[in-house]
Amino acid sequence: MTYTFDFGAVLDRAPELLWASLGTLGLALAGMVLALVIGLLGVVARSSKSKMTRTPVILFVEVVRNTPFLVQIFFIYFALPLMGIRLNPTVTAIIALGINGGAYAIEIIRGGVESVSRGQIEAGFALGLHKADVFRLIVLKPALRAIYPSLTSQFIMLTLTTSVCTSIAAYELTSAAQRIESDTFRSFEVYFTVTAIYLVISTLMMGLFALISRHYFNYPTR
Amino acid sequence: MGPIGENEFFFLMQGLKWTVLLAIVGFIGGGIFGILIALLRTSKKKVFRTITAGYIGIFQGTPLLMQLFVVYYGVALLGIEVNAWIAVAIAFTLHASAFLGEIWRGSIEAVPKGQTEAANALGLHYVSRMKDVILPQALKISMPATIGFLVQLIKGTSLAAIVGFIELTRAGQIISNQTYRPLLVFGIVAAIYFIICWPLSHAGSGLEKRMAKAAR
Numbered sequence: 001m002t003y004t005f006d007f008g009a010v011l012d013r014a015p016e017l018l019w020a021s022l023g024t025l026g027l028a029l030a031g032m033v034l035a036l037v038i039g040l041l042g043v044v045a046r047s048s049k050s051k052m053t054r055t056p057v058i059l060f061v062e063v064v065r066n067t068p069f070l071v072q073i074f075f076i077y078f079a080l081p082l083m084g085i086r087l088n089p090t091v092t093a094i095i096a097l098g099i100n101g102g103a104y105a106i107e108i109i110r111g112g113v114e115s116v117s118r119g120q121i122e123a124g125f126a127l128g129l130h131k132a133d134v135f136r137l138i139v140l141k142p143a144l145r146a147i148y149p150s151l152t153s154q155f156i157m158l159t160l161t162t163s164v165c166t167s168i169a170a171y172e173l174t175s176a177a178q179r180i181e182s183d184t185f186r187s188f189e190v191y192f193t194v195t196a197i198y199l200v201i202s203t204l205m206m207g208l209f210a211l212i213s214r215h216y217f218n219y220p221t222r
Numbered sequence: 223m224g225p226i227g228e229n230e231f232f233f234l235m236q237g238l239k240w241t242v243l244l245a246i247v248g249f250i251g252g253g254i255f256g257i258l259i260a261l262l263r264t265s266k267k268k269v270f271r272t273i274t275a276g277y278i279g280i281f282q283g284t285p286l287l288m289q290l291f292v293v294y295y296g297v298a299l300l301g302i303e304v305n306a307w308i309a310v311a312i313a314f315t316l317h318a319s320a321f322l323g324e325i326w327r328g329s330i331e332a333v334p335k336g337q338t339e340a341a342n343a344l345g346l347h348y349v350s351r352m353k354d355v356i357l358p359q360a361l362k363i364s365m366p367a368t369i370g371f372l373v374q375l376i377k378g379t380s381l382a383a384i385v386g387f388i389e390l391t392r393a394g395q396i397i398s399n400q401t402y403r404p405l406l407v408f409g410i411v412a413a414i415y416f417i418i419c420w421p422l423s424h425a426g427s428g429l430e431k432r433m434a435k436a437a438r
Binding site for chain 1: 279280283284285286287288289291292295296298299301373377378379380381383384391394395398404405408409411412415416419420423
């Protein structure tokens with residue numbers, strides 16, 4: 001092996017990498033919020049009595065979960081202008097991330113709500129609890145705790161998925177990596193460094209989510 | 223705008239061939255290394271457990287796209303003359319081995335402890351205990367998650383397009399550029415992925431429900 005590593009060329013661009021990391025975090029955060037909104041609305045629609053409301057949600061979840069994110073983002077990227085909506089790549093990326101994450105969120109939230117057994121709810125009413133209290137104490141709190149682990153790991157997955165948004169030239173880490181690569185020709189060094197940055201971001205997120213869980217979800221549900 | 227004719231469809235099918243091949247290679251290669259990772263991850267030696275935990279953590283904590291780039295350029299640095307196909311296949315194998323290793327670790331640990339104790343009481347060796355007692359049961363437990371990961375892997379092969387590999391998504395991109403019909407082309411591409419992935423997802427969740435019922 002005659003190759004000499006040159007990480008200096010990459011480290012010279014540290015400010016750019018820092019800004020791009022913030023871009024990635026911004027995309028991830030906005031995507032998460034949109035995914036959560038779609039998830040909650042989807043669950044409400046999914047539990048509707050009307051088949052006309054339920055079926056589109058089921059179809060949406062199945063289609064999104066069984067096609068690649070890259071194809072979804074291309075589709076949205078080209079479909080929006082045809083509908084007369086012109087958005088910049090970053091907003092388009094957030095919409096794609098929100099739609100993708102939302103489909104998974106619907107399934108996760110629905111699973112959590114369904115995990116609360118009917119008997120517990122009936123027991124709550126039998127104890128003379130108010131409807132609002134039954135919902136808050138017997139449905140919401142246990143459901144939140146049941147949902148939290150899957151939902152947060154889905155959010156970390158969503159953060160890693162932001163890397164694919166480079167394909168429509170959204171401003172984030174991977175697109176910065178590709179820019180720096182074409183300037184310096186230090187392909188391996190660039191991608192190695194950026195991979196390490198992603199690892200730091202996802203590890204920090206994992207730690208933060210665990211910390212929140214320890215403070216807010218340490219009550220027993222069973 | 224150009225029409226989507228026989229030639230375009232044939233080109234997509236050729237892309238599909240590489241998508242399927244990549245998924246198969248990733249799944250089989252990842253499966254072989256994944257078993258090893260799972261066994262080391264559940265071993266009595268702490269060193270093995272720590273190393274494999276790190277390996278799994280790295281692959282689960284970084285984007286698949288970055289893993290593709292790093293392996294793609296890393297393999298070239300080793301001075302080995304490899305074509306894009308081999309580099310991408312190596313990346314998918316490593317990626318899949320980490321995820322399957324973690325899934326199978328969970329399944330091995332889900333086999334009731336009494337089984338291990340019984341195997342020990344019968345005087346079975348590690349190899350026989352694993353091969354004859356634990357792994358067959360773990361395999362059954364892991365089926366829904368394993369199928370679920372296969373779907374992830376099939377969808378993940380689309381990222382090879384960004385490294386310049388012509389599989390289904392990249393083929394779609396090329397045709398879309400030629401015919402100026404992105405919605406139709408990506409609609410067809412999405413439909414093909416759906417036709418492959420949906421039955422698998424369905425089988426996986428069906429199996430999960432059946433096993434949950436049986437456990438009750």
